[in-house]
Amino acid sequence: MIRTEAWVIRLRDDAxxxxxxxxxxxxxxxxxDEVVVAPLYGCWEGNMSHALRRRPVDVCRLRLxxxxxxxxxxxxxxxxxxxxxxxxREGDACVLMPMGAADPHGFLTRVFGYDARGSVxxxxxxxxxxREQLFRIPQPSRHTLEQWAGVSIRYLTAYDNWxxxxxxxxxxxxxxxxxxxxxxxxxxxxxxxxxxxxQRAGWNVAxxxxxxxxxxxxxxxxxxxxxxxxxxxxxxxAARFESDxxxxxxxxxxxxxxxxxxxxxxxxxxxxVFIDNVGGxxxxxxxxxxxRQGVVTSSGWDQGGTLTSNRIEACMNRHxxxxxxxxRQSVGVEACEFIADSDWIPPPxxxxxxxxxxxxLARRFTAGSLDTYFPLFEVNADLx
Numbered sequence: 360m361i362r363t364e365a366w367v368i369r370l371r372d373d374a375x376x377x378x379x380x381x382x383x384x385x386x387x388x389x390x391x392d393e394v395v396v397a398p399l400y401g402c403w404e405g406n407m408s409h410a411l412r413r414r415p416v417d418v419c420r421l422r423l424x425x426x427x428x429x430x431x432x433x434x435x436x437x438x439x440x441x442x443x444x445x446x447x448r449e450g451d452a453c454v455l456m457p458m459g460a461a462d463p464h465g466f467l468t469r470v471f472g473y474d475a476r477g478s479v480x481x482x483x484x485x486x487x488x489x490r491e492q493l494f495r496i497p498q499p500s501r502h503t504l505e506q507w508a509g510v511s512i513r514y515l516t517a518y519d520n521w522x523x524x525x526x527x528x529x530x531x532x533x534x535x536x537x538x539x540x541x542x543x544x545x546x547x548x549x550x551x552x553x554x555x556x557x558q559r560a561g562w563n564v565a566x567x568x569x570x571x572x573x574x575x576x577x578x579x580x581x582x583x584x585x586x587x588x589x590x591x592x593x594x595x596x597a598a599r600f601e602s603d604x605x606x607x608x609x610x611x612x613x614x615x616x617x618x619x620x621x622x623x624x625x626x627x628x629x630x631x632v633f634i635d636n637v638g639g640x641x642x643x644x645x646x647x648x649x650x651r652q653g654v655v656t657s658s659g660w661d662q663g664g665t666l667t668s669n670r671i672e673a674c675m676n677r678h679x680x681x682x683x684x685x686x687r688q689s690v691g692v693e694a695c696e697f698i699a700d701s702d703w704i705p706p707p708x709x710x711x712x713x714x715x716x717x718x719x720l721a722r723r724f725t726a727g728s729l730d731t732y733f734p735l736f737e738v739n740a741d742l743x
Contacts, residue, residue: 360385360386360387360388361385361386361387361388361389361395361485361487362383362384362385362386363383363384363386363483363484363485363486364381364382364383364384364483364484365381365382365384365428365479365482365483365484366379366380366381366382366428366429366482366483366717366718367379367380367381367382367384367426367427367428367482368380368410368411368418368419368426368427368429369419369425369426370417370419370420370424370425370426371419374413374417375413376411376412376413377410377411377412377413377419378411378718379411379482379717379718379721382426384428384479384483386479386485386486386487389439389441389487390441391441391442391443391444392441392443392444392489392490393441393487393488393489394437394439394440394441394444394447394487394488394489394490394493395437395438395439395440395485395486395487396435396436396437396438396453396485396486396487396488396493397435397436397438397484397485397738397739397742398430398433398434398435398436398481398483398484398486398738398739399433399434399435399436399452399504399508399737399738399739399742399743400433400434400504400505400507400508400711400735400736400737400738400743401430401432401433401481401482401508401735401736401738402432402433402508402509402511402512402513402733402734402735402736403720403721403724403734403735403736404431404432404512404513405547405659405661406431406470406473406512407429407430407431407473407721407724408721408724408725410427410429410473411721411725412725415660415664416474418473418474421474422474422475422476422477423476424476424477427480428472428478428479428480428482428483428486429472429473429480429481429482430472430480430481430482430483431455431457431459431470431471431472431473431480431481431511431512432455432457432481432508432509432510432511432512432513433454433455433481433508433511433738434452434453434454434455434496434504434507434508435452435453435455435481435486435488435493436450436451436452436453436739436742437449437450437451437452437453437493438485444490446490446495447490447493447495451495451496452495452496452498452504452507453493453494453495453496454493454494454496454507454510454511454695455471455481455488455492455493455511456491456492456493456494456511456515456688456691456692456695457470457471457472457473457492457511457512457685458471458491458492458685458688458691459471459472459473459474459475459478460475461687461688464687465687465688465689466684466685466686466687467684467685467686467687467688470685471488471492481738482717482738483738484714484738484739491688494691494692494695496699497699500699501699501702502698502699502704503707504743505707505709505711505735506704506705506706506707507698507704508733508735509548509704509705509709509733509735510694510695510698510704510705512549512685513547513548513549513551513552513705513732513733514552514694514698514703514704514705515685515686515690515691515694515695516549516658516659516683516685516686517549517550517552517553517556517658518552518553518556518686518690518691518693518694518697519658519683519685519686519687519690519691519694520549520553520634520656520657520658520681520683521553521556521557522690523656523681523683524553524632524634524654524656524681525557525560525632527654527656527679527681528540528631528632528652528653528654528679531652531677531679532631532652537628537631538561539561539562539563540562540563540631540632541562541563541564541565541624541625541626541628541629541630541631541632542554542557542562542563542564542565542630542631542632542633542634543564543565543566543567543585543621543625543630543632543633543634543648544564544565544566544567544633544634544635544636545566545567545633545634545635545636545637545641545645546634546635546636546637546659546661547636547661547732548705548732548733549634549636549658549659550566550634550636551566551576551577551580551582551732552703552705553634554566554580554582554634555580555581555582555703556703557632558580558581558582559703562631562632563583563624563625564581564582564583565582565583565584565585565624565625566582566583566584566585567585567586567587568584568585568586568587569586569587569588570730572730572731573730573732574586576706576730576731576732579706580706583624585620585624589616589620590613590614590616590617590620591613592606592609592610592612592613593610593613593614593617593640593641593644594610594640594641595610595639595640595641595642595643595644596640597667614643614644614647617644617648618644618647618648621648625650628650628651629648629649629650629653630648630649630650630653631650631652631653631654632653632654632655632656633645633648633649633653633654633655633656634656634657635655635656635657636657636658636659636660636661637661637662638657638660638661638662638664638666639662639665639666640662642666642667642668646668646672646678649676649678651676651677652676652677652678653676653678653679654678654679654680654681655678655679655680655681656680656681656682656683657681657682657683658682658683658684658685668680705732705733709731709733709734709735710731710734710735711735711736711737712734712735712736712737713736713737713740714736714737714738714739714740716736717736720734720736
């Protein structure tokens, strides 16, 4: 039996937001095809806050489990290796590949440490993983363990989404047609990573943010920062737009300012690819910023899972809408190998929360009061 402690959320009869409580856990001993690991650094992900809000789903009810340990991004240390595993050994540092379940082609369907039943995530001091859920960090590595900790969800998702999105755009517009298109992004770390990848491929890139610290991080990544505070009322609500004249006026002013900014940077052809991991409040403006043959792409739904678009306009403008979830396992490995040989990785120097302070990190992330795109936490500081 493996005994450990973990921050857990518990099933409730009502829909009140979940709270993290520190509890003792017992896990069954590892099977021959399993690896016992000690998480070193985790990265707080948006879906962890979704789980605390119990929206869009209550993961405890979904998993039919009285308590759940969250956490699907980070770096672990191998503690023990099952007899059937030959290419890992005690002490290896690995990136978590959060494949909770996959379809027959290897595409993720359930996320480890979130909606995959029985999974014990990175908020536990010990957990068990299958071999395919680990990418061993080559040694020596040109990157720190803290940098690798931000890779699991954000960078692997970005790599997979860009692979599909770029192929879709180039299916209509070749490099001869458009050698240096514009890609824009709303959102957080996934959008930042994906735009950095686009920039490496010769694209012009811009990203919207609303704090000085985040705009500085965007600029440091060689991405054009766009200050959202210059169009403060760009948050669309259809019912309010119809019923509230003052709101409609303010919204239209902000939308006009935003579209003028798009034209000034991107030219009259506007945006070729818009990465929109925000959703509802900005979807209308995203579509209006998109040029002909453009692609709007998402791999998340931070502020709304249901979107409305005009199919006639989409067809007439040959717009492509791309939706991806997580990554294909083989593409995740491909991304990690690319990262190991490049500097496409979160920048060093991100703030790190102690294990005891994880509830504070959760509150601040959920409230939107963090400036970092990669909020890290320590789990087993003595093993780092």
